[in-house]
């Protein structure tokens with residue numbers, strides 16, 4: 001069974017979830033069904049992934065209370081009425097009547113975050129979402145968000161893996177009681193091309209993916225690897241029978257830093273993201 005972590009609001013989140021970005025059609029439906037059979041209970045999606053209908057079909061008949069479903073409102077939909085509309089569309093596609101966690105997918109400085117939070121508070125007060133969080137927020141974004149949020153922000157979902165060790169952000173979030181969910185936790189497959197990680201994996205008789213996931217879990221993060229084959233799905237949850245030693249943990253936190261998800265592609269909405277991400281990034285590099 002996958003362990004759960006208690007969020008600030010009291011809601012429990014399974015520490016491993018199924019990432020579904022770029023899963024579509026029957027492949028998506030099959031991956032979700034296989035994951036549920038294997039014991040996954042946490043599914044990560046977003047309105048922008050275009051797969052909520054398939055996920056809705058795949059979870060149909062499964063006891064809703066046993067599931068933890070995260071979705072995200074796209075950053076072009078952060079006006080009050082747009083959030084409410086996006087939410088209604090999401091739950092209708094997923095064929096559910098609530099979300100366990102609803103995230104702001106990316107910050108958007110053109111829309112006052114207080115307006116977005118007003119809509120999220122309404123959903124939270126009406127028990128349509130059990131918890132609210134953010135995604136791709138830097139420390140500066142979170143500081144601004146915390147000035148306006150009247151409901152607990154419980155999760156920040158960000159890219160995090162051995163090639164993007166955002167330690168300063170993790171420490172900041174931890175101090176604020178915000179749990180970090182690591183997306184692209186196996187660096188979109190790049191961990192398999194790194195000799196140091198391969199050597200560490202061989203030592204523990206595990207794979208590079210398992211070592212990367214373990215490194216994140218040992219730092220108390222939630223991980224949401226995407227996998228479409230049963231073998232990958234199984235492997236990604238088989239990470240609770242070993243522990244990294246200090247030396248290997250340090251090695252995994254000491255690589256050249258690189259992003260695999262490009263914030264530039266959404267820059268037309270918020271050019272300040274690039275500056276902030278780059279400055280956080282430079283800070284990480286300097287502090288190594």
Ligand SMILES: NC(=O)c1ccc[n+]([C@@H]2O[C@H](COP(=O)([O-])OP(=O)(O)OC[C@H]3O[C@@H](n4cnc5c(N)ncnc54)[C@H](OP(=O)(O)O)[C@@H]3O)[C@@H](O)[C@H]2O)c1
Nearest residue numbers: 019020021183184185186187188209225226227228229232
């Ligand atoms: N909030 C955001 O802005 C944001 C951005 C990016 C991602 N995310 C979320 O995070 C999830 C995961 O991130 P990601 O999809 O970018 O990358 P990822 O999970 O790091 O990597 C996925 C890739 O690794 C492969 N893989 C998975 N398990 C494996 C294993 N055990 N052995 C070998 N290969 C394996 C998958 O192949 P197969 O498909 O063939 O199994 C897929 O090609 C997304 O699906 C999405 O839910 C959120």
